Amino acid sequence: MAIKKEPEILLKASNINKSFGNFVANKDINISIAKGEIHALLGENGAGKSTLVKIFYGVLKPDTGTIAINDNEVSISSPNSARKNGIGMVFQHFSLFPALTVAENILIALDTKIKFKDLISEISRLSKEWELFVDPLKRVSELSVGEQQRVEIIRCLMQNPKLLIMDEPTSVLTPQEISNLFKILKRLASSGCSILYISHKLEEIIELADQVTILKSGVSIATIDAKKTNTKFLAETMVGKEITDLKKTKSISDNRDTALELKGLNKNKETDFGISLKNINLKVNYGEIVGVAGIAGNGQVELMEILSGETLCEKDDQILLENKPVGFKNITERRQLGIETIPEERTLHATVPNLTIAENTFLTYFFKYPKANDIISNLFNNPHNSKIESEKIIKDNDVRCPETNPLANQLSGGNLQKFILGRSLANNPKVAIFSQPTWGVDIGAATSIRQKLLNLSNSGKAVILISQDLEEIFELSDKICVINNGALSKILPVAQITAEDVGLLMGGKLKTSDKLETT
């Protein structure tokens, strides 16, 4: 079908500049997207990808620069005018009303008037044509994340877009859903709709894209043919330096004592939007990393809270540390016993953004700092006491600060995470539990954080790693299990489970009892 000729350019952006205050988000960016092309935009966090596509979609205005569609210069002043110019966008965080039906959600976003009946048949037609199966009369709150994404895509397709922008679409999907999505995107492209695909996942880009433009610190450093490159080259171009591999030297010894054990843990959800934990059994030994895979919103938050002690168990012996029940111990007592948790949300949960690093060190370890054990020292125990230790944490963990004792919100995501990790490790834990430890941090920081996890288990600590990133799970874990709708699958050694199995478990398609039980 495809005839080789000079590709027709759909969108051409020239010399796009955009700054926020002193921060330059986009600098002289040039990019051309051909008709029917899947064009990937690759870059680390903060490289300027989101800024650029927000300019294309009319959410932001460029300081200087021009955008031409089919060689006609256009001014995209709002998402509305973007849609009129044939540009549709699926955001990373969906903008759907959970209480409304699929059809109602689509109706709200339409710029043209249409009869409800016609709308339904149009939705059905599109969903059949593109295999985006979804019931138009179902409520959005009843849909899975993957289905919600389909609604967003249908919503864009209703406008007959010439260019579809997708912002990190796979971060919430199972491997099976991802391969479905890719099929659809490829079909869309071959029908003539261009796709601008934003991602930081290298394999995806190689698999899906025709062209890839790499952004680094707001500058577009290269546009290359995605079919003629490899992940290592992409990664190194993106980061701008060679990436060191993780050192995975493990001292394997059979004599590993059980550190932490969860036994038949049940916990009813506290709100309508929560997840109930159902009969969770989990065991982690010293010197071992247990990975818990799963799609966000399947009980990870609840599991984290009950492990940390932010919520307490229903029975004391549902959690055992070295065979002693700790289910009724609160978070401070668990820290004193050597259980450390590093939650997913770095700001507002693990740290307070407008407090200093010393104050944030004091925040979770105030019990370590009173100068003496008398009433006055305890009463007047304040962040001044944690200053020296906070400086040590910063130094030992290579946390880069703009000034001495900065506010937490002055640190970048990666540096803040290094601080949070360092703060926990300074307490010399027996068990360390991480949730999405490298989410949203740049590759450099992610590598150093992963190395730290490995070093922890090598030094004999027990580690639980809750992550959506399958690559990370497989790279670091010794044993793997999957959380789905509040229930945990059987824990298996990493050698006995494939990514495909994990994918099926994540989607709730495979019961642990089926195949895995026998292996």
Next chain:
Amino acid sequence: MITFTPRDKVSKNWTIIAPILSIFLTIFFGLLIFTFLGYNPLETLYQIFLSPFSRIDRISDIFVKACPLIIVGIGLMLCFRANVWNIGAEGQFIMGTLLAGSFALLFPNVETKFFIFIMIIIGFIGGALWAFIPAILKTKLNVNEILVSLMLVYVAMLFIDFMVRGPLRDPMSFGFPLSKPYSQGALINKIPFPGIGYLGQLHYGILFIILLIPISWLFVNKTLSGFKINVLGAAPKAAQFAGFKQNTITITVLLISGGLAGVAGVIEVSANIGQLQPEVSFGYGFTAIIVAFLGRLSPIGILFAGIMIATVKLGADNAQISMGIPKVVTGLFEGILLFFLLTGETIQKYKIKWVGV
């Protein structure tokens, strides 16, 4: 649509210019309004801003007027820092006064000045009990504390009205809704200055503020409990992660602020009125909310904000007495002053932009 984006750095010059500019703008608009209404504008401004400073006894009256505002404001500071919205300090003020006053009326012949300390403690308990109602409803049933505390103000107002018309009424009051006068031991005396005598109404209750400001400063800045309150207000989930008990903090700040409002009531009535009457507060509990925010929720700020608000209130009284300017007009002026002060502070911290929809 207007958007507010935080500034990266608050300019040092602006922290000085903004308040001065606010005052000038207030004066400018004040001049306009007073001229428009037919009052001599300069004379009015003199009455509002400067007349309270014109004599030493008037200056001391500023402190007398500021006293309850500052005490209540300090208590509210703790609540607002913890993101607990106690709007009902007025009611806690009344109930503290009423409980302590009823106690005082049981002992009509006490002479010892030690008695006033017992009354202050009882006043604290009375105010705290009244604040305990929204506290327990919020922590146990998740009921909004703004509504409960505010509505309890009206309950308290009607209750004290009932008490002084009914059970506590002085049979000798010729039908007026007044209680018997307090005994000597239940009164707070004016401070005599050697060689000068009394300075206006300046009374020993001022000593309470002199104690309260440094203690509250130490509490919020140097103690673990003060830190917990700040963290809860800034990031409740981080407070949970730190192991601070949210409900305990919420109840504590409500009890302290209710208690301090009650103490403010006891001092006000024992120093200036000397008996219970239907109106004991004159809106101190509500004005203190403004004082707390104007003072940026810091003890020293609240001290100055209390003095400033008290000055303008006394100035408004003076303008009414000497020029016949109605209270509503001076109230309008107070509104303008607050508007510009708070706007100035907001522009210091945020960039404000019009964004097309």
